[in-house]
Amino acid sequence: MLMQFDLLHIGSLVALAHVLGVIAACHAILYTRTSQGAIAWAVSLVAMPYFTVVPYLFLGRSKFRGYADARRLENESLRTLSHPRQWDTLDSSGGHPTTELGHRVIRSLTRLGGMPFLPGNRVRTLVNGEATFAAILEAIEAAQKYVIVQFFIVRADALGEMLKDALLAKAAEGVRIYFLYDSIGSFDLPHAYTSALRAGGVDVHPFATNRKFVNRFQVNFRNHRKIVVVDGECAFVGGHNVGVEYLGGHPPLSPWRDTHIEVRGPAVASIQFVFVEDWYWATQQLPEFDAPAFGTASTADPASEGMHCIVIPSGPADRQETCSLFFVEAINAAHERIWITTPYLVPDEAVFAALRLAAMRGVDVRILIPSRRDHIVVFEASKLYAYDAVRAGVRIFRYRPGFLHQKVVLIDSVAAAVGSANLDNRSFRLNFEITVLTVDRGFAAEVEVMLMRDFQEAFEINRDEFRKAPAWRKVAMHVARLFSPVL
Structure with a gap:
């Protein structure tokens, strides 16, 4: 009798798992963004609900449509009202990039990214972590007005402490510091780390899909960008996050091979504007920058010699992929x-x-x-x-x-x-x-x-x-x- 009772419970659980799998599969078919993703989720949810229903809660469940619409409208409004001035005066349909890549490629890239090619830049490669963070920390040390910091992963290890100390030192001098980190990528960042930054005058916020609370059941739509901007004069973009493994401090994967770049010139304003969009989404406030609002890059001569750069931000709320x-x-x-x-x-x-x-x-x-x-x-x-x-x-x-x-x-x-x-x-x-x-x-x-x-x-x-x-x-x-x- 007891065995029959147990089998009945097991059968009920199996049936429930399959019912939930079918329901989740229907949800995936209706709301997954691509047909490939919908097929992958639907087949796995129906065939293996015991293994896939819970992962679907984390990876597949989302209010994506409402989120994407809200983020897109906010970005478009912000770009209309607050974009860098040189975007209005520079015709990116001709010039050096067109000669090298062709008019159609330039036109598609500028329309795709929503930003123009800007001349007059200097770009240098920073190979591996030591060169990258030495350059970033040196630039922060020289900051006079403000520092922008945005990373997907921030760890409270030796490198994270070096960055924190550098930011606190500049904040004590009256430099404004804006620090944005991804709430999922930096899920193990101790509260004491961010509290110390806030206590020292650093404006710190996590980036989350839902602004009201950090949704631990939604690990998609993360902010994977790595951006540092100092005084609107130099910017750093690339693959490094903040952690000793990016310096080769994680033996199973070391030596770590990565590349960052340092950008100086008008393109810094474009990089900074990408951060402004993310910051505004996270805080509903615009960061306060001294005039010119987008740094000295906005005063550069468009006809000056130098490298032509275009900044291409991308994300799940874009009208195109x-x-x-x-x-x-x-x-x-x-x-x-x-x-x-x-x-x-x-x-x-x-x-x-x-x-x-x-x-x-x-x-x-x-x-x-x-x-x-x-x-x-x-x-x-x-x-x-x-x-x-x-x-x-x-x-x-x-x-x-x-x-x-x-x-x-x-x-x-x-x-x-x-x-x-x-x-x-x-x-x-x-x-x-x-x-x-x-x-x-x-x-x-x-x-x-x-x-x-x-x-x-x-x-x-x-x-x-x-x-x-x-x-x-x-x-x-x-x-x-x-x-x-x-x-």
Whole structure:
């Protein structure tokens, strides 16, 4: 009798799991943004509800439509009222970028990012964590008016303490400090850390999808941007977060390979404006900057010599899938080569098709990815994409020394992009990202030299990585790829 009672309870739980799975699958079909994602969730929820219903609460459940509409309207209103003045006076339809990339590419990129190409900039690469944070801390130390800091991950370790001490020291001098961190990326940041900053006069806020409270059941739509701006004169953008692992302090993944850039010139105003949008969403207040509101970059002479840059912010509230379309356009713009470095190779179909077509028309297509893993599901899925890419003529390299985290794109010998966006669906559709594209042969040559050193530290894979894998590993790759829409 007792056994029958237990079996009845077990049967009821199994039936309940399947009912919940079907309900969740219907929700996924109605509200998931892409057909691929809807299929992946619906099949897994119906077939394996015991394993997927709970993850769906965290990864798939959202009030996305209302959130996207609210964020989009707010951004459009802010851009109409508060955008940098030089956006109104500069015609980005001609000039040097058009000569190098073509009128149609320039037009599509400016419309895609909602910002113009700006001349008169200086950009330098910062290779790895020591160079990056030395430059950032030096710039903060020289700050006179204000400092903007925004990171996806902030840790209260040795590097985090160095940053905190530097900000507190400048706040004590009367410099205004604005500090924005992602509430999920920095979920383990101690309250004592942010409290110490606030007590020292730093304006600190978490970025959350829902402004009223941090929704722990919504881990999508995170702010993955890394931005530092000092006095409107210099800006830092790239792949580094704040943690000792970005200095190579995490032995399983060290030495850590990453790239940041330092930007000086009119493009700083564009980078700063991206932060203003995020800050306004998080706080419903505009940060207070001295006139000119967007720093000395707004007074630069548009006709002055220097690098031409466009800042391309992207996020889940965009009218178009900005990040994915940027990669497609960059790949299609290449005539000789397109080199991409990314820690995660999980492209959507549009980007993957653009890569294969570029290889077929004779473009030197190379992608540099890690040989070490930090996320096992993403790593297994990327193996299958790498195999399919190699079969189409794309050259895939794995970086040997340590974990590769940089996000860099080199287009022919004329343009290079550095930012926070990975070659995966999470960056394409689920995260807020920022990319700076520089059209300048000198800078492109500098990036080429940097990437050549990386390729020399890598090995090229062939079809054997997949063919010679054991059967269980091949199954794992295919199962992992089912989750590619949310990886």
